[in-house]
Amino acid sequence: MLSEATRNRIEVLRQRYPEARSALIPSLQITQEENGYVTPEAVQEIARIFGLSPNEVYEVASFYTMLYKKPxxxxxxxxxxxxxxxxxxxxxxxxHLQVRLGIKPGETTPDxxxxxxxxxxxxxxxxxxVVQINEDYHEDLTIEKLDLILDSLN
Ligand code: FES
Structure with missing residues (x-):
């Protein structure tokens, strides 16, 4: 269930575009801000708001790696x-990342x-x-530079 504030933000976005569907991706980003990822409930609710099927919304969400489909x-x-x-x-x-973190791509550390x-x-x-960590780019990387970056993250 999306909060009223999130639904309001999506409504404002929808009105900003001549074609409401153009607001789909930023709307999914807004729900991700609220929940940490695009939840199945958010997909359902956005589909209802935009008059689309949940599958249509999920197809868009699944295309973009910046939209997370699980926590x-x-x-x-x-x-x-x-x-x-x-x-x-x-x-x-x-x-190196897989060994250091003990996970494979698509996985999250137990902590x-x-x-x-x-x-x-x-x-x-x-x-x-290049590696992107949250919003930050890290470029010309070596294993040593990457380790220093990871060491600095609390
Ligand atoms: S190939 Fe373009 S950033 Fe890696």
Whole structure:
């Protein structure tokens, strides 16, 4: 169940676009802010608000890696494994993350501190390899730099 404040924010967004459906992605982001991820209940409610089927809403949510379909950790580590990052040894970073965190892509550590996600291009190919942790980009990474970043996260 979405809060009244969230429903109001979605209504304001809907009116901002000539085609209300264009507000779907930001509306899903708003529900994620409220719940930490896009819950099945939020999908149902947004579908009702937009006059769409829940499947149509879920199709949009499932396309975007920034929309989480299940609970995530405090820090979401998105590692790009597309071609530029691949050429710059992102696979070593990914292997290191899996060993250090004890999880595979798509999983969350038992203490719910970290979620590891493998993603397509983060649009920073010139500074590969790249990892995004929550809203922050970390570029030209090495295992040593990555460890320092992880050590700094409380
Ligand atoms: S390929 Fe990794 S940021 Fe583009």
């Amino acid at each position: 995530v950790g405090k820090y979401v580590i998105q590692i790009c494994t597309n071609i530029s990052c691949l050429l710059c040894d992102c696979e070593k970073l990914l292997a 719910r501190k970290f979620t590891l996600v493998e993603v397509e291009c983060l649009a920073s190919c010139g500074t590969a390899p």
